[in-house]
Amino acid sequence: xxxxxxxxxxxxxxxxxxxxxxxxxxxxxxxxxxxxxxxxxxxxxxxxxxxxxxxxxxxxxxxxxxxxxxxxxxxxxxxxxxxxxxxxxxxxxxxxxxxxxxxxxxxxxxxxxxxxxxxxxxxxxxxxxxxxxxxxxxxxxxxxxxxxxxxxxxxxxxxxxxxxxxxxxxxxxxxxxxxxxxxxxxxxxxxxxxxxxxxxxxxxxxxxxxxxxxxxxxxxxxxxxxxxxxxxxxxxxxxxxxxxxxxxxxxxxxxxxxxxxxxxxxxxxxxxxxxxxxxxxxxxxxxxxxxxxxxxxxxxxxxxxxxxxxxxxxxxxxxxxxxxxxxxxxxxxxxxxxxxxxxxxxxxxxxxxxxxxxxxxxxxxxxxxxxxxxxxxxxxxxxxxxxxxxxxxxxxxxxxxxxxxxxxx
Amino acid sequence: xxxxxxxxxxxxxxxxxxxxxxxxxxxxxxxxxxxxxxxxxxxxxxxxxxxxxxxxxxxxxxxxxxxxxxxxxxxxxxxxxxxxxxxxxxxxxxxxxxxxxxxxxxxxxxxxxxxxxxxxxxxxxxxxxxxxxxxxxxxxxxxxxxxxxxxxxxxxxxxxxxxxxxxxxxxxxxxxxxxxxxxxxxxxxxxxxxxxxxxxxxxxxxxxxxxxxxxxxxxxxxxxxxxxxxxxxxxxxxxxxxxxxxxxxxxxxxxxxxxxxxxxxxxxxxxx
Numbered sequence: 001x002x003x004x005x006x007x008x009x010x011x012x013x014x015x016x017x018x019x020x021x022x023x024x025x026x027x028x029x030x031x032x033x034x035x036x037x038x039x040x041x042x043x044x045x046x047x048x049x050x051x052x053x054x055x056x057x058x059x060x061x062x063x064x065x066x067x068x069x070x071x072x073x074x075x076x077x078x079x080x081x082x083x084x085x086x087x088x089x090x091x092x093x094x095x096x097x098x099x100x101x102x103x104x105x106x107x108x109x110x111x112x113x114x115x116x117x118x119x120x121x122x123x124x125x126x127x128x129x130x131x132x133x134x135x136x137x138x139x140x141x142x143x144x145x146x147x148x149x150x151x152x153x154x155x156x157x158x159x160x161x162x163x164x165x166x167x168x169x170x171x172x173x174x175x176x177x178x179x180x181x182x183x184x185x186x187x188x189x190x191x192x193x194x195x196x197x198x199x200x201x202x203x204x205x206x207x208x209x210x211x212x213x214x215x216x217x218x219x220x221x222x223x224x225x226x227x228x229x230x231x232x233x234x235x236x237x238x239x240x241x242x243x244x245x246x247x248x249x250x251x252x253x254x255x256x257x258x259x260x261x262x263x264x265x266x267x268x269x270x271x272x273x274x275x276x277x278x279x280x281x282x283x284x285x286x287x288x289x290x291x292x293x294x295x296x297x298x299x300x301x302x303x304x305x306x307x308x309x310x311x312x313x314x315x316x317x318x319x320x321x322x323x324x325x326x327x328x329x330x331x332x333x334x335x336x337x338x339x340x341x342x343x344x345x346x347x348x349x350x351x352x353x354x355x356x357x358x359x360x361x362x363x364x365x366x367x368x369x370x371x372x373x374x375x376x377x378x379x380x381x382x383x384x385x386x387x388x389x390x391x392x393x394x395x396x397x398x399x400x401x402x403x404x405x406x407x408x409x
Numbered sequence: 410x411x412x413x414x415x416x417x418x419x420x421x422x423x424x425x426x427x428x429x430x431x432x433x434x435x436x437x438x439x440x441x442x443x444x445x446x447x448x449x450x451x452x453x454x455x456x457x458x459x460x461x462x463x464x465x466x467x468x469x470x471x472x473x474x475x476x477x478x479x480x481x482x483x484x485x486x487x488x489x490x491x492x493x494x495x496x497x498x499x500x501x502x503x504x505x506x507x508x509x510x511x512x513x514x515x516x517x518x519x520x521x522x523x524x525x526x527x528x529x530x531x532x533x534x535x536x537x538x539x540x541x542x543x544x545x546x547x548x549x550x551x552x553x554x555x556x557x558x559x560x561x562x563x564x565x566x567x568x569x570x571x572x573x574x575x576x577x578x579x580x581x582x583x584x585x586x587x588x589x590x591x592x593x594x595x596x597x598x599x600x601x602x603x604x605x606x607x608x609x610x611x612x613x614x615x616x617x618x619x620x621x622x623x624x625x626x627x628x629x630x631x632x633x634x635x636x637x638x639x640x641x642x643x644x645x646x647x648x649x650x651x652x653x654x655x656x657x658x659x660x661x662x663x664x665x666x667x668x669x670x671x672x673x674x675x676x677x678x679x680x681x
Contacts, residue, residue, distance in 0.1 A: 015544070023545055024542060024544060024545060025513055025540045025541060025542075025545055026468075026540055026542065027468065027469045027539050027540060027542075027563070027565070027586075028539075028542050028543075028562075028563045028564060028565045028567075028568060028571075028575075028586065029565035029566070029567050029568075029586060029589060029590075030567075031542050031544075031565075031567075031568070031571065032567050032568065032569060032571065033567065171472075171475060172465070172466070177466070181466050181468050184468050185468055185469075185470075185471070185590075185591045188468075188469070188589060188590055188591055189589050189590035189591065190589070191567060191589060192567070192589070286514045286517060286518060287512075287513050287514040287517060287540070288466065288514070289466075289468070290540070295514075297514070297518070299518070300487045300488060300515055300518060301464075301514040301515035301516075301517065301518030301519070302464065302465040302482065302515070303465045303466050303514070
């Protein structure tokens with residue numbers, strides 16, 4: 001395993017590139033907005049008042065720091081490495097998404113914008129954006145694929161309750177990819193009034209960089225907490241990867257350490273089928289939503305539809321920094337199937353009394369495979385990016401289907 | 410390298426005339442119909458035609474062109490098919506400039522050098538790539554130049570200080586995006602459109618064309634006062650869509666093409 005040098009962790013460069021990945025492949029109409037955003041973000045980062053306000057909200061409103069929890073029963077049952085869970089599920093609104101939404105919401109206000117727009121897959125980023133909009137007195141429009149609206153009815157209701165408008169997207173695969181495209185289209189028409197709160201570490205520069213900066217608190221806290229609790233760094237850190245915001249937030253503070261990093265993609269029905277969302281495992285570099293990155297596409301450059309039981313991982317692209325970390329081999333990317341994720345949900349419920357989000361269950365599933373192969377001296381940290389309340393209907397339907405097929409639950 | 414002068418340069422050599430630029434999505438609803446439509450558009454008085462290459466995720470396009478792209482993709486149309494179509498209409502005597510309109514990923518996956526070589530070889534004159542801003546277009550720009558075709562740059566109402574830099578680097582003509590938002594018919598164009606176009610015009614000696622949201626003869630007439638060329642896309646694609654039943658019926662195809670042609674004639678008529 002190689003650690004990255006100092007220079008590699010100062011990416012992206014001034015063109016927004018992580019190695020060859022990233023960039024700004026957007027219509028000219030958006031270019032000045034991205035440049036202004038870049039400047040406003042740089043300016044905010046240098047402003048102690050901005051940092052203090054964000055830090056205050058993260059602590060008093062979001063409930064940070066989130067715990068790093070030693071999952072003793074899970075560890076005992078698996079009989080291998082010591083497992084720790086970084087409890088992002090305990091954030092206000094139920095996932096890591098709030099870290100970024102708070103940061104971008106404050107930035108939107110600082111830029112004098114009155115409205116925010118957001119895309120959402122599982123609805124967690126939509127809920128986080130709606131929450132922040134309510135808190136900061138901004139109007140909020142959330143674009144969500146029609147298919148995801150069906151899958152995530154609870155989150156749709158939460159967003160409406162929080163005062164946001166949920167726009168149903170009926171183009172393409174009617175999931176996260178199309179919700180993102182539609183949010184970008186709307187932004188092109190309303191760029192002077194609204195700020196686009198992109199929820200993943202994807203999209204055009206400066207989003208992948210900015211989202212990482214707002215999410216790196218996950219890894220920074222984890223690092224500090226494990227040193228305090230155990231006195232040393234973990235051997236390995238695992239996080240699920242859709243667009244990759246929780247993963248990059250968790251990984252980034254460990255890039256220069258002697259710590260193995262593992263990103264887990266959604267293999268859907270299996271990477272040997274055409275129904276998966278394993279972009280880094282199965283895709284090749286191309287352009288989606290303004291960024292050069294690994295992409296599920298056909299030989300003509302048409303973007304293919306992804307599939308995952310988890311709406312938040314159901315995306316044919318991935319954040320450009322992950323593409324870079326894959327090519328440099330600093331991070332290992334693997335994938336687990338819908339079924340393995342479902343089994344992991346059940347396992348974590350029964351061993352620890354925690355219902356993980358289907359997205360986070362992919363990281364748990366990988367840990368279930370990995371832990372027994374490691375010694376009890378080793379430490380494995382899982383980023384539990386969100387809670388599973390939103391998924392109970394999907395999980396129940398999957399378990400019912402399994403029972404109908406006459407299989408054991 | 411010796412090439413015939415690019416047809417776009419020839420067209421705009423005479424700036425006393427205003428130029429009409431229609432757009433259709435190639436393969437909507439089939440390659441055969443698109444081929445006849447290109448010929449019909451040329452006959453209807455088009456000065457340059459934009460050939461839309463269908464893409465799965467057209468983020469600069471509104472619902473009308475999104476649907477056209479979906480129809481073309483369902484028909485299995487690829488970049489090579491569009492190039493072959495250009496070769497065929499050239500053989501059939503279409504001499505006006507033909508410009509591709511394609512998102513960047515299909516071009517990138519084709520391979521930049523191969524793409525621009527084949528683009529020139531098939532008889533096309535340039536390409537508009539709506540998601541390739543000037544900061545990212547260095548390689549594509551060089552490949553276009555090597556092959557004697559134009560990579561057309563866009564400016565938008567939000568471009569402000571970027572206008573002069575883009576216009577100075579522009580190749581062929583400067584494509585002015587009329588208003589904020591994606592492609593598609595609008596009831597009204599922005600009140601300050603004329604000023605925006607005049608500002609672009611003042612910043613460059615290159616010809617300028619205006620597009621996005623222009624759909625009626627009145628709008629064509631108005632925008633032509635401030636530009637060298639006027640692009641109409643979605644309104645024509647909508648006309649194709651209205652006539653899909655005819656265009657997909659072998660016995661009534663000619664009737665459908667006639668209907669689209671008459672619609673375009675009304676628009677070109679506005680420039681007479």
